[in-house]
Amino acid sequence: MDPEVKLNHIAGNFLKLRGNTLITPISKGLINDTYLIQNEHIKTKYVLQKINQNVFREPEKVMKNLVRIVDHLAKKPDPRYKLLKLEKTIVSGTYYLDEQQDYWRVFRYLDHTDTIDKVTDPIQAREAARAYGNFIKRLNRLNPGEVFETIKNFHNYRDRIVKLEKAAAENSSQRKKNCLNELDFIGNRIKYIEEYYSLPLPKRIIHSDTKIDNILFDDQLEKAVCVIDLDIAMPGSLLYDYGDMVRSFTNRVKEDEGDMSKIGINQEVFYNLTQGFIEETAILMKNAETNNLLLGAKIVILIQAIRNLTDYLFGDVYYKINYETHNLVRARNQITLLSCIEKDEKIYENIINSIVEKNT
Numbered sequence: 001m002d003p004e005v006k007l008n009h010i011a012g013n014f015l016k017l018r019g020n021t022l023i024t025p026i027s028k029g030l031i032n033d034t035y036l037i038q039n040e041h042i043k044t045k046y047v048l049q050k051i052n053q054n055v056f057r058e059p060e061k062v063m064k065n066l067v068r069i070v071d072h073l074a075k076k077p078d079p080r081y082k083l084l085k086l087e088k089t090i091v092s093g094t095y096y097l098d099e100q101q102d103y104w105r106v107f108r109y110l111d112h113t114d115t116i117d118k119v120t121d122p123i124q125a126r127e128a129a130r131a132y133g134n135f136i137k138r139l140n141r142l143n144p145g146e147v148f149e150t151i152k153n154f155h156n157y158r159d160r161i162v163k164l165e166k167a168a169a170e171n172s173s174q175r176k177k178n179c180l181n182e183l184d185f186i187g188n189r190i191k192y193i194e195e196y197y198s199l200p201l202p203k204r205i206i207h208s209d210t211k212i213d214n215i216l217f218d219d220q221l222e223k224a225v226c227v228i229d230l231d232i233a234m235p236g237s238l239l240y241d242y243g244d245m246v247r248s249f250t251n252r253v254k255e256d257e258g259d260m261s262k263i264g265i266n267q268e269v270f271y272n273l274t275q276g277f278i279e280e281t282a283i284l285m286k287n288a289e290t291n292n293l294l295l296g297a298k299i300v301i302l303i304q305a306i307r308n309l310t311d312y313l314f315g316d317v318y319y320k321i322n323y324e325t326h327n328l329v330r331a332r333n334q335i336t337l338l339s340c341i342e343k344d345e346k347i348y349e350n351i352i353n354s355i356v357e358k359n360t
């Protein structure tokens with residue numbers, strides 16, 4: 001079937017389409033295939049998305065989680081944020097399964113919004129962190145046992161170490177020789193992961209992918225309007241969502257910058273994101289959480305370095321590369337970022353503590 005005809009047919013399973021329909025790719029996401037649907041007779045625009053089954057082996061679980069989460073959020077809306085709305089199919093299903101066994105779903109398009117790839121203003125960090133904190137807070141009453149793990153072992157950090165050890169043990173090539181220092185650095189920080197598992201951390205439903213581009217901002221890129229991309233929202237610790245913001249918002253350069261001397265933490269961004277997150281979550285955080293936020297950042301950065309290095313040793317099967325040492329450079333980048341945090345640990349702890357004090 002002609003791709004355009006096919007997309008129209010799929011959209012027609014969700015919406016009563018008459019006249020002209022324009023379906024155009026939104027190429028911002030990396031995982032799923034996303035399209036914008038516009039019809040001449042319908043005022044609202046829609047987002048059509050095909051679930052990537054290479055990443056999500058159990059799409060039914062992804063959809064069940066999504067419905068549970070959006071329904072729960074809709075029960076108690078927060079006037080500051082818009083709700084993500086899922087459209088039912090004409091036969092009242094939540095997804096459409098095509099002949100190729102692909103899963104499709106449709107969201108209401110939130111107009112007058114935009115996303116950003118990199119934090120350019122500390123206020124954006126505060127806004128995004130507040131929205132992610134609000135997401136955790138509003139899901140607090142939804143039982144984490146009712147939400148599936150949509151990627152197996154995603155939050156099993158010991159398993160990440162096992163995979164790296166396996167990759168290193170099976171590899172005797174030049175690649176392993178190239179990363180002996182990095183393996184050593186990581187080996188000396190397994191203690192963070194052990195410390196994490198020794199804490200009495202509550203299981204919560206967390207977003208698990210708190211990058212800046214999973215926030216829809218208003219047209220002016222000032223206010224966070226909606227948290228999107230809920231496919232790996234699953235049970236985990238709030239430290240992870242906080243840590244992934246520190247990891248992805250504060251780095252002065254891109255995650256694959258090869259000049260390690262350029263890597264550094266933007267402290268103003270750190271301050272603002274911590275402020276936004278704690279403002280929303282202070283009310284529910286336990287001591288084990290408030291006292292260990294920085295450990296969350298260290299863990300998430302360490303895990304990212306482990307994932308990049310594992311992929312480098314396994315021959316670049318997961319992350320796309322543009323040159324041979326791309327994954328090694330990414331791992332070094334994260335290692336350098338972690339060293340920056342360690343070097344000024346006291347400063348970051350003080351920032352966190354002062355904000356916690358003000359909010360409790």
Ligand SMILES: Nc1ncnc2c1ncn2[C@@H]1O[C@H](COP(=O)(O)OP(=O)(O)OP(=O)(O)O)[C@@H](O)[C@H]1O
Pocket residue numbers: 026028029030031032033034047084107108109110111113115213214216228229230231
């Ligand atoms: N409800 C919506 N309203 C407006 N735009 C949206 C909506 N949902 C998604 N988008 C747009 O589509 C893009 C991709 O969506 P999404 O983040 O869900 O895809 P993804 O492939 O899972 O992304 P990632 O690479 O982060 O995993 C977003 O960056 C945003 O620009």
Ligand SMILES: [Mg+2]
Pocket residue numbers: 029030213214229
């Ligand atoms: Mg996304």
